[in-house]
Amino acid sequence: xxxxxESGGGLVQPGGSLRLSCAAxxxxxxxxxxxxxRQPPGKGLxxxxxxxxxxxxxxxADSVKGRFTISRDNSNSLLYVQMNSLRVEDTxxxxxxxCGDYGGKPLDSWGQGTLVTVSS
Amino acid sequence: xIQLTQSPSFLSASVGDRVTITCRASQGISSSxxxxxxxxGKAPKLLIYTASTLQSGVPSRFSGxxxxxxxxxxxxxxxxxxxxxxxxxxxDSYPRTFGQGTKVEIK
Numbered sequence: 001x002x003x004x005x006e007s008g009g010g011l012v013q014p015g016g017s018l019r020l021s022c023a024a025x026x027x028x029x030x031x032x033x034x035x036x037x038r039q040p041p042g043k044g045l046x047x048x049x050x051x052x053x054x055x056x057x058x059x060x061a062d063s064v065k066g067r068f069t070i071s072r073d074n075s076n077s078l079l080y081v082q083m084n085s086l087r088v089e090d091t092x093x094x095x096x097x098x099c100g101d102y103g104g105k106p107l108d109s110w111g112q113g114t115l116v117t118v119s120s
Numbered sequence: 121x122i123q124l125t126q127s128p129s130f131l132s133a134s135v136g137d138r139v140t141i142t143c144r145a146s147q148g149i150s151s152s153x154x155x156x157x158x159x160x161g162k163a164p165k166l167l168i169y170t171a172s173t174l175q176s177g178v179p180s181r182f183s184g185x186x187x188x189x190x191x192x193x194x195x196x197x198x199x200x201x202x203x204x205x206x207x208x209x210x211x212d213s214y215p216r217t218f219g220q221g222t223k224v225e226i227k
Contacts, residue, residue, distance in 0.1 A: 035216075037164075044221040045156075045164065045207050050214065059214035062121075095163055103170040104211030106154040110163035 002026040002109040004096050009114030016086050016118070022079040022096030022111055030054075030074035033099035035107060036081050038092035038116075046092070049081060050099070064090075086118045122147045124208055126219035132227045139195040141222045143208035148188045152212035155184055155193045158221075159204045168193065169211070198224070 008020040022034075036048040049060045049070040058070050069082040079096050093115050097107040123146040133139050143153065151171040156164040166175045168184035171191055181196045195202055203226055208219040 037218075044205075045158075045209075045218040047209070047216045047218060050216070061215050100166075100169070103173055104152045104154070106166050106169035106175075106209070106211060107156070107164070108166045108175065110165075112163055 002098060004098065004109060004111035006094060006096050006111045006114040009094065009116045011117045011119065012086055013120050014086060014088055014118055017082070017084045018086065018116060020081045020083070020094055020096075020114060020116070024077040024079065024096075024098070027098065027109075029072075029077035032101065033105055034070075034072060034079045035097045035099055036070060036079075037095045037097055037107070037110075038090075039095070039113070040089075040092045048094070051079070083116070086116075088118050090116065091118045092116060121215055122149060122210055122213075122217060124210055124217055124219040126206075126208060126222050129220065129222060131222060131224050133198050133224060134227045135198055135200055137198045137227075139198050139202075139224060141193045141206055141224075143186075143191045143193070143219050145189045145191075145210060149210050149212045151187045152210060153184075153186070153191050154209045154211055155182075156207045156209065157202075157204045158207065164207065167206075195224075200226075 003025045005023045035050045051070045067085045093113040095113045098109040099105040100108040155168040158164040172184045
């Protein structure tokens with residue numbers, strides 16, 4: 001069974017930094033593209049970033065480009081996102097998700113999410 | 121960037137109703153679209169990918185259609201467990217934008 005467990009969320013001041021982790025199990029992590037998606041309280045889903053299976057290719061939403069860095073540790077089945085220069089509008093539940101290796105690579109497994117609150 | 125617009129944003133329906141949600145892309149995306157269901161406090165769940173392929177384990181009352189710029193998600197007979205928010209997502213290129221969501225509530 002695929003399991004994704006996010007951690008690292010919490011309260012941070014504007015301008016601060018935070019690193020989220022996602023521990024993966026139940027599948028061959030190093031073979032799959034992985035994604036971060038976020039959801040501000042009471043609002044819709046926002047795609048944040050993606051990383052290739054090898055870690056060599058990444059893409060970001062314009063809203064986080066230059067501030068967030070997605071990375072992975074395939075030896076330990078871990079996905080990360082380093083978030084710098086955080087803004088109030090980055091407040092959200094952050095989900096990690098596994099991309100299927102079929103049909104456009106939809107997000108076929110999701111973690112339960114971790115809440116990041118950016119506030120003074 | 122390509123934008124996705126869902127309609128309606130809110131839908132009130134009864135158990136047994138046929139429900140249709142539309143997702144329109146600002147440019148053509150072939151059949152590169154997925155649909156997700158999200159219940160309050162839970163992670164989204166993949167329902168359909170490549171516009172019309174049902175994900176394993178998803179009930180057959182869910183179906184998807186469309187290509188290019190207009191797509192639909194249909195629930196043939198709404199069940200109590202289907203009251204949720206539904207999102208479309210483009211899968212053709214990055215950024216993989218989501219629609220703004222359609223909340224399906226009980227009438």
